[in-house]
Amino acid sequence: MFEWKKEYELGHLMLDKEHQELFKIANEAFCVVEPSQKEQKMSSLIQRLSDYFEIHMMHEEDFMDSIGYPGLQNEKKSHDKIKKDFQEWRENHKHKSISTLERELAFNIENTIITHIKFEDMKMRHWCEKYHIDIKGVRWHDTYLLGNDLIDKEHKHLFEIANEAFRYVPAHQRKEKIKNIIHELYKYVIEHFSNEEKYMESINYPALKEHIVIHENIKIKMNEFIKKFSLLSLKEIEDNLALFIEEWVVLHVIHEDSKIAKWELNNK
């Protein structure tokens, strides 16, 4: 099994979450299944792993680019090499036995993905630490565009509001400021979700119901946070703030809303 360790953390919430997700997918290789389902399981796992890795590399490179990281070209090279190796391995894997495949997959994950996170991605963390680059805030990237002007405009604005929460203000004003931002975010999220739902309806998006459930859950969680806000200490608020913003805004836009665009692209 591949175990996630704190020392692999870059300090960037989204990239760290994606790295953890890669570990999770990789670990599925060790789940026991019926012998008759093994082949099917392996090929879907390999597909998911390479799809996820591909998207993740794009996010990582975008982020590095946005902070002017000088190691970006090396990082890209390292990513390309992993992609190439993985692809070559996939092309040859058809003639191998399942047990060989399992062994090789574990070896590949360890020697490419995990080694890469530990040694290459980590260089960026050290660089950020050295030059006091803030790695925490949320950044908009054009790769998040869905192609619908209104929804894209709203997503960008959600990122702007969220980003405000990370901007520096003296400690005695922090709580009040965060409270205002969360309220503003909540109000805007409600409006945006409703527009997005109308949009999904207009294109007959088949997963509309599921998407609405996700929206409802986000609204409930935001509401709970707002309700207990005054009872929380500044430390408790700050500890959770980045995680909430990631969950409510960033990850939702990147992983859920992007499915709408993908579907629309394939069904035009």
Ligand SMILES: [Fe+2]
């Ligand atoms: Fe990387």
Ligand SMILES: [Fe+2]
């Ligand atoms: Fe959205």
Ligand SMILES: [Fe+2]
């Ligand atoms: Fe959404």
